[in-house]
Amino acid sequence: MAPKVLISDKLSPAAVQIFKDRGIEVDFQPDLGKDKDKLAEIIGQYDGLAIRSATKVTEKILENATNLKVIGRAGIGTDNVDKEAASKKGVIVMNTPFGNMITTAEHAIAMMFAVARQIPEASASTQAGKWEKSKFMGSELTGKTLGVIGAGNIGGIVCDRARGLKMKVIAYDPFLGEEKADKMGVEKIEDLDELLKRADFITLHVPLTDQTRNILGKENLAKTKKGVRIINCARGGLVDEEALAELLKSGHVAGAGFDVFSKEPATENPLFGLPNVVCTPHLGAATTEAQENVALQVAEQMSDYLLTGAVQNALNMPSVTAEEAKVMGPWIKLAGHLGAFIGQMTDEPIKAINILYDGVAAEMNLDALNCATVAGIMKSVNPEVNMVSAPVIAKERGIKISTTNQDKTGTFDGYIKLTIATETRERSIAGTVFSDGKPRFIQIKGINIDAEIGSHMIYTTNEDVPGIIGTLGKTLGESGVNIANFTLGRKQAGGEAIALLYVDAELPDAVAAKLKDTGLFRQVRPLAFDVA
Known part of the structure; x- marks a missing residue:
């Protein structure tokens, strides 16, 4: 389904045409911005809102903006947008600082x-x-x-x-x-x-x-x-x-x-x-050329974001160029998966987050990767969180976020390692992107693995003893749960071991209970990942 954009202020017809040419549905209502009640009534229908200075994007309007992903201001000043409310809502706010x-x-x-x-x-x-x-x-x-x-x-x-x-x-x-x-x-x-x-x-x-x-x-x-x-x-x-x-x-x-x-x-x-x-009455940007430039620029920026995920001139999110979006796409997915794993595994409040970037990962747009990682963590609590709102929520909760960069240190060209600290413990996971563009988990709790990431997964911890694989296969098979991929790892013989299974369907609570009742597993944790 094509994204839908509302233009609620007077904008150049050329900007309207840009949206149409890019395959975006446009609703051009240049006087709507003056009617805040009407705007609040219909804003929920749109993925994007293009404005100038007449439209006031208040917290009330944002409350109704259930599908809104981006606000584009044709011009520099964004005093007419409640940027804090937009960030909490997960809406990117862009301006056009170079057009005028x-x-x-x-x-x-x-x-x-x-x-x-x-x-x-x-x-x-x-x-x-x-x-x-x-x-x-x-x-x-x-x-x-x-x-x-x-x-x-x-x-x-x-x-x-x-x-x-x-x-x-x-x-x-x-x-x-x-x-x-x-x-x-x-x-x-x-x-x-x-x-x-x-x-x-x-x-x-x-x-x-x-x-x-x-x-x-x-x-x-x-x-x-x-x-x-x-x-x-x-x-x-x-x-x-x-x-x-x-x-x-x-x-x-x-x-x-x-x-x-x-x-x-x-x-x-x-x-x-x-x-x-x-x-003069705020005429700084009031030339025919400037108004045309900012209108075209905001249409291009919004289209790029809605269609490719490229972020330009955003005030509440790191910019990601179209070229970066192509290269970084798998890494942003990986960052989100690492965060999702930690978020689902952690039941107590997180105090600190450290993200280590190695090799090629350290050369990328780390601000964007940070946002994706934190969003992955936060989504376990609130599925509506995204890369825009996650850092705001983390800050409100007093979570300290730090990053570490290093040159290539191991087998992989690059990897990301996420470590979180709670009041009582630390938890870590690392992952990389293979040459086929698929993210993989490569280490959990310091134990090396090679795990494909699927929509439905099961994570178990146990003492390294015989019978674990057989018990998992037998119990899941008898319950109709098909295993797509099975990964094992251990620190040393007889020590702590883990298993990460990619299965075809969500693990029923009764089956998880049956595995726990065997007495072989310290943890049995169903996990879900957005791999679309």
């Missing part, structure tokens, strides 16, 4: 020109029949120092454009390395105070987080160079607008250009009405 980078960067540059030359006010004055040439004395950008706070994707483009304008560019960004700064032709500033002191223009290009909120608050604004001009085309809330208004009135700040505000839609604001301020 150039457009937003160009808007910041345009705002710099508009503020430096007082273009909006001069235009209004001229069209009003005045000719106030001497009133609008501007400032050149050439030779001025531009302070860029946040030199990531958009900030990096602004740096490039500003250098083309012959500005001296200094950048404050904890994630900007010296080598990258040199390549960009900018001076990396370690201390924000230095940037504030030196910059003639300051432009912000960081997300709104607890660390960046009011990064230009009253105290930092007071540290700026007299005559500075401040541009914000990133996020409202990065600048204390009231404090900035006071410095604009006093003349300490010569001008400001704002495209974003702490409260939007901004019908009133301390910056409004000041003669040296240029304001």
